[in-house]
């Protein structure tokens with residue numbers, strides 16, 4: 447199960463070969479709570495910013511999700527503004 451051949455990696459979104467390792471931050475919905483995970487290693491596309499996680503990282507994130515992001519494990523808190531799409535929502539006409 448250990449096979450991360452990242453040598454000839456190309457972006458899965460745009461096909462660019464310019465991918466760079468970086469530590470990224472990502473937000474996840476956990477039930478009704480939005481949580482942010484920082485410091486995630488990812489291969490980031492130089493061109494379109496698409497992030498690619500290796501198998502180990504995906505498994506680790508799944509584990510964190512499985513643990514339910516307990517509040518006592520958090521390293522900080524963010525206040526985030528919330529907006530309603532509101533009047534911008536147009537009824538979809540299916541025909």
Ligand SMILES: [Zn+2]
Nearest residue numbers: 457460491494
């Ligand atoms: Zn790309």
